Each structure stands twice: as C-alpha cells, then as structure tokens.
Amino acid sequence: MNDFAHRLPDATREALAELLLAIADDEFVIGFWDSEWTGIAPMLEEDVATSSISQDEIGHARALYELLAELTGQDADEIAFGRRPEAYRHAALMNHPRTDWAFTVARRYLYETADAVRLEALARSSHEPLAQLAAKMRREERYHLMHLDTWLRRLAGSDAARERLAAALRMLWADALAVFSPVPDEELLVRGGELPEPMATLRSRWLEQVSPVLAGLGLPGPTSDDLTVAADDGRTRRTDAFRWLHGEFTMVAASERGATW
Secondary structure, eight states, rough: OOOOHHHHHHHHHHHHHHHHHHEEEEEEEEHHHHHTTTTTSHHHHHHHHHHHHHHHHHHHHHHHHHHHHHHSSSHHHHHHHHOOOOOOOGGOOOOOOOOOOHHHHHHHHHHHHHHHHHHHHHHOOOSSHHHHHHHHHHHHOOOOOOHHHHHHHHHHHSSHHHHHHHHHHHHHHHHHHGGGOOOOOHHHHHHHHHSSSSSSHHHHHHHHHHHHHHHHTTTOOOOHHHHSSSSSTTTOOOOOOHHHHHHTHHHHHHHHHTOOO
C-alpha cells in the first residue's frame, strides 16, 4: 500500500477501490471485445488501428489494476484474471458480443465519449496517482475518440449503414448510461475530491455533448425509458456473451496460476 493510500480513511479507500475497479474493468473488457476484430476488420488499415486501440485499452486497464493493487495490497494479475465473471464491474454496455462493424462503432463511440467526460473529471482528482494516470490516459484516448468520430460520420453518410447504426444505438443506450452508475459510497469520494463530481452530473454533461452530434447525423439519442430505467444492476448484471469472453481472456492465466501478464 502506498503513502497516498495510507492517508485515506478506510471507508474512502474502499470506495475508491470500487471506482478504480469499475473503470479498469470497462477498459479491460471493451479492449478484449474489440480485439476480436483483429484479422477481420473491414480493411487492412482498420485492422491495424482497431488492434492498436484495443491494446491501448488493455494497457490502461493494467495501469488501473496496478493502481488498485497499490491501494488494496492485492495482486494486479489476480484482479485482472483471477475473478469469476460475476465479480467484474464493467458497465452493462460491455456485456454485448462484438456483433457487426456498425454495432462496434456505435458502442465504441458511446463509450469513448462517456470515458472522455469521466477522465476529464478524474484528472482533477484529489488522489494524485489517479489524477496523474487519468491525465495520461486522456492524451491517448483523444485519438481513439477522433478515430471513432470519423467512423461514425462515415457510416452515417450511407442510408443502409445509418440504419444499422441507429438500430445498434437504440439497443445500447440504456446500457451505455450504466457507465455513470454510482459506485458504492460515492458521496465519500465526492466529499473528499477523489471523484470531483457525482456520476449523475457527469452523465448529464455527457448527454449534453453527444445528443446534438447524433441528432445532427440523424441518429437516435436515449429515450425517456432509457433515462428512467433502474440502473441498480448496471455494473453487476452479466450475460452469457461476457461469460464466453471471460473464458477466452482467462484461459492462459487459468492454465498456469501465478504467471504474469
């Protein structure tokens, strides 16, 4: 446990650990889902780009797991690969399988824009190691967002592709909102500045940013049902699709416990 962790009250440390786990799992799982496009992306350049972005996300997850391990005294590899599927805390947005390219672009766009809002806030965290890591991640994630914005506009320019995008967005909106599900004891983190603003505030800021962009491209925003649906299980609900992915990314670690990744 590092000096920054020692300074935190126990309840705050536990709440911060929950926050770090949620963000790390988001990055980890979406990185593995999109790595499934390696070798089969729509074009060679995109094959390389998607593989690189996926690698970045998994690298960010590793850094977050290591920060979490410093906070709790756990092993980062064990956190990443040693849990049962039900113990992961990624947003429900990452429960869905890869599906087609329009679906991947829709999900990635929703996630990247939400993550940008979240990282901007975390770069102001009173927990210095988290603020420093979030600032570094923002610099790298900026290019991911530019890439996805280009693809979103490209697909929206075709009637057939736009309808596929719209269908994916309609399916994903409610689960995308779970990126901003409150973590346990969030009020402690807000009070101490570890989380500079409540998740509900960040969610509103995100919607204010993305809704006009999507509307301008003829793509749907969230419905009133999406906005009001209970999200208590937004970070605990798991699917058979995720259980399959979990089996894939834990296979090597499970074959030789104690190996490093």
